[in-house]
Amino acid sequence: MAEKSQMKQAVVVRVDLKMGKGKLAAQVAHASLSAAEEAMERRPEWYARWKEGGQAKIVVKVQDEEGLQELFRKSRSARLPAALIQDRGLTQLEPGTITCLGIGPGPDEEVDMITGKLKLL
Amino acid sequence: MAEKSQMKQAVVVRVDLKMGKGKLAAQVAHASLSAAEEAMERRPEWYARWKEGGQAKIVVKVQDEEGLQELFRKSRSARLPAALIQDRGLTQLEPGTITCLGIGPGPDEEVDMITGKLKLL
Numbered sequence: 001m002a003e004k005s006q007m008k009q010a011v012v013v014r015v016d017l018k019m020g021k022g023k024l025a026a027q028v029a030h031a032s033l034s035a036a037e038e039a040m041e042r043r044p045e046w047y048a049r050w051k052e053g054g055q056a057k058i059v060v061k062v063q064d065e066e067g068l069q070e071l072f073r074k075s076r077s078a079r080l081p082a083a084l085i086q087d088r089g090l091t092q093l094e095p096g097t098i099t100c101l102g103i104g105p106g107p108d109e110e111v112d113m114i115t116g117k118l119k120l121l
Numbered sequence: 122m123a124e125k126s127q128m129k130q131a132v133v134v135r136v137d138l139k140m141g142k143g144k145l146a147a148q149v150a151h152a153s154l155s156a157a158e159e160a161m162e163r164r165p166e167w168y169a170r171w172k173e174g175g176q177a178k179i180v181v182k183v184q185d186e187e188g189l190q191e192l193f194r195k196s197r198s199a200r201l202p203a204a205l206i207q208d209r210g211l212t213q214l215e216p217g218t219i220t221c222l223g224i225g226p227g228p229d230e231e232v233d234m235i236t237g238k239l240k241l242l
Binding site for chain 1: 134141142144176178181241
């Protein structure tokens, strides 16, 4: 019998905005929670297994918004939970700036199909 | 009639570990989600209002683990959702290292009682 997949979440950050590290961490947390909530609703078994496994999470990078939008479309096509995050613009950035993208939790190999070639932030 | 409080979450990071920014962001996301889950269970109305308000979140800093432990005790005494995060130690840190603390979501003024004097990361 095949072993069950591990679950992971990836958060993709665009690096052209040059956010400060606190701002960046808050945006990543926002993406992580929003994508996780989608998983809770649509794939509760993925969410539960991800939590049991210690909520494995990687943070990777792309160059710009176009990179995020492309990965968002791919995630949707693959039926993975995905959340594109817009900043509220109270500090540092213009309101509505897209900062990052949460993908998953989902099976390791499915998330890797989307983000496996990206470098760690 | 008094206006209803805004809700916020604070994530407190210790700076003595000198984590890389991707590692740091992943730890902050872990703290944010874990504290948010406690709020979902124990104070669902706080959680709902926080989400409606755009999940306001700040990332602040303390020097070391002792600083995190003290704020964790204060948060528990104040009956705020709180989650102390241990790293799994797969990269960069020793397994079990406490990296950060999520507090809330809770009413702004209650969270500020605990973290209001800390500097933004």
